[in-house]
Amino acid sequence: MTTTSDATTITSEAGTPAGLRTAGSTTGLSRADRATREEILYYCRESVRTGLNFNTQGNISVRLPGAHDGADAIVITPSDVRYDAMSGDDMVVVGLDGTVLEGDLLPSTELPVHLEHYRRRPDVQAIVHTESTFVNVLGALGRRIDPVLLNMVLYAKGPVEVMPFEFSTNADFGRRSAELMGDDVDAVVWGNHGLLAVGTSLKLAFKVAVAVEENAEVLLRASAAGTPKVLVYADIDVPEGARLP
Ligand SMILES: [Zn+2]
Numbered sequence: 001m002t003t004t005s006d007a008t009t010i011t012s013e014a015g016t017p018a019g020l021r022t023a024g025s026t027t028g029l030s031r032a033d034r035a036t037r038e039e040i041l042y043y044c045r046e047s048v049r050t051g052l053n054f055n056t057q058g059n060i061s062v063r064l065p066g067a068h069d070g071a072d073a074i075v076i077t078p079s080d081v082r083y084d085a086m087s088g089d090d091m092v093v094v095g096l097d098g099t100v101l102e103g104d105l106l107p108s109t110e111l112p113v114h115l116e117h118y119r120r121r122p123d124v125q126a127i128v129h130t131e132s133t134f135v136n137v138l139g140a141l142g143r144r145i146d147p148v149l150l151n152m153v154l155y156a157k158g159p160v161e162v163m164p165f166e167f168s169t170n171a172d173f174g175r176r177s178a179e180l181m182g183d184d185v186d187a188v189v190w191g192n193h194g195l196l197a198v199g200t201s202l203k204l205a206f207k208v209a210v211a212v213e214e215n216a217e218v219l220l221r222a223s224a225a226g227t228p229k230v231l232v233y234a235d236i237d238v239p240e241g242a243r244l245p
Contacts, residue, residue: 030093031067031101032075037088040075043128043206044083052130052209056082058194059108062126062202063118068095076114078105109169116174117198121183126202128209131194134216138162139189145216146230152215153231154238155208156197158185165192187212 040060047053047060061076073095081090092103096115100107108114114127138145145160147153161180166173168190177196181188186208187197195212199205222228 031064031073032062032091032093034088036062036064036075037091039202040077040091041083041086041088043202044077044086046206047128047130047209048083050210052132052213054131057131059110059114059129060127060202061108061111061114061118063124064093067093068097068099068101072096072118073101074114074118076107076111078103079108081105112171113168113174113177113196116171117178117181117196120175120178121198123200124198125200126198126205128197128199128202128205129194130197130209130213132209132213132216134220135189135195135213136192137220138216139191139193139195142191145189145212145219146228147215147233148219148222148228148230149211149215150231150236151207151211153233153236155199155204155211156185156187156215157233159230160185160187160189160195160212162189162191165190168193 040062043060044058047058052058059077061074064073064075067073073093075091075093077086078090078092090103090105092105092107093101094107094111094115095101096118098115110129117127118124135145139162142162142164144162147156147159163177163180168177177188177190181196181198186199187195189195195209197205197208197212199208219228
């Protein structure tokens with residue numbers, strides 16, 4: 001789902017998104033610091049620049065530990081704002097229970113999906129949703145993305161499964177998405193739509209999205225020429241002290 005026009009139509013028809021509660025006026029104490037907001041904005045624009053998203057597709061969120069009266073919250077991109085016109089102040093802060101804590105705009109329509117992924121995996125600190133071409137080629141075929149490149153196996157940590165198409169704006173979809181991703185792999189494909197990548201930081205979640213797209217293209221081309229060698233994360237011996245590329 002895009003963050004813009006079509007998604008917005010769904011949101012505005014429904015009014016406040018289902019399950020969303022508003023905390024009212026904020027205290028003036030920002031739960032999301034400036035650097036986090038600017039980092040999200042940077043990666044939104046990077047996602048378009050690097051071809052992971054077209055137009056205003058996709059969305060990004062980051063976990064804010066303890067920001068909601070001691071419980072976690074997230075900061076997420078708004079719905080219906082062009083990336084080139086977006087500012088850090090447009091980000092929306094939402095408690096993991098769905099309470100909107102800060103922000104004048106509606107959060108991404110895929111907020112319930114992000115929340116379910118954060119609830120399932122306490123290790124997940126950031127989520128990047130993209131709609132890149134080769135991920136979507138394999139997703140449209142319902143074909144699992146096996147790791148054939150080092151970056152893919154290091155960052156995504158395993159084969160990325162494909163969910164059959166359905167609208168991705170509700171918590172049920174989010175729970176199934178998180179379940180299919182599981183606890184050991186850091187991405188899942190939504191068939192006929194795009195990718196959801198997670199990480200222990202936004203920088204890493206973005207690297208996962210890049211790695212899966214690059215891998216999807218090589219897998220597709222290599223499969224057309226022969227049978228590519230598939231890498232298995234558990235079999236990769238990362239040399240001691242070696243850093244992720
Ligand atoms: Zn989307």
